[in-house]
Amino acid sequence: MVIKLRDLSLDDIPAWHRLRAEIEEEVQTGEHGSVEEDAEEFARTTADGRGAVVGAFDGAELVGYFSVNGQEPTGSIQSVQLNGGVTPRRHAEGIGSLLFPAMLRRGREIHAEHAPDVPVRFDITGNTDDTAQAALFTAHGFLPQRWSVLMRHGLTDLPDMPPLPEGFTLADADPARDATQLLTAHNEAFKDQPGAALWSADDWQEIVVDKSQVRWDLSSVVTSGDEVAAYLHTEA
Structure with a gap:
């Protein structure tokens, strides 16, 4: 061989x-x-x-x-x-x-x-x-630094969504409107995670926003004022 x-x-x-x-x-x-x-x-x-x-x-x-x-x-x-x-x-x-x-x-x-x-x-x-x-x-010298959990749930019998705290709003994600704010929220959320690296605007646009598998119709943001406080990013 x-x-x-x-x-x-x-x-x-x-x-x-x-x-x-x-x-x-x-x-x-x-x-x-x-x-x-x-x-x-x-x-x-x-x-x-x-x-x-x-x-x-x-x-x-x-x-x-x-x-x-x-x-x-x-x-x-x-x-x-x-x-x-x-x-x-x-x-x-x-x-x-x-x-x-x-x-x-x-x-x-x-x-x-x-x-x-x-x-x-x-x-x-x-x-x-x-x-x-x-x-x-x-x-080859690699060390474990962070873990991700793969979880699955059927799309039936979903629990009811609890009410949001006062001052927060749930909305559909809009890539034209939210791309920059989503990047800011993502980098802020993960900046202190072991092994994390901040995303650049170009990489975020190419790998996340423009990716054909992204389902923006099934993605959501939670906003507080003009800021994205949380987001759900869906691919299929």
Whole structure:
């Protein structure tokens, strides 16, 4: 078995989509969408040279990948978002161990080219029940800093919404009206979270506001005066 790495192109998106669907079938995050959505993510990641999507090929078969996305620096640090996976059919063959150092090298190259004057932090998300993945991460110096909880609830038998405190108003989110205030509210809410990085206006617009999966008709804001105090961001 000789695994070769190369940057993916638009022609590889159908194979990349199938690979991610296989990975999602195992991890069950509920976050994998259509091939069109993968194409959109690919375009966002690779558009300005701050990111890349690299595949691991066994012959013509795409068996693993990683993506690297250097965020626009905010404050005194650049966050480089890392992601990747290997088809469950090829686990325990060393493919992840090949991909991971290559991913870090690519991330360092992107940081050196686009934000050499600020420190870099590599951010990657893992599943707490995947011990092999955790061992791979920690072997390369990664430490757990924050946790997200994946929760599910059906759309029937929903509880009634309690009344809002006096002075607060619930309204539908409007990207044309609320985008800047949503960014401000998000950065304020998460600024003290371990491992958090503030979003720039450009990244927020591209990755959140303009994302085709966003359901603005199912998104809401709670306002107090002219400020957004809380928000619900929905994707589907």
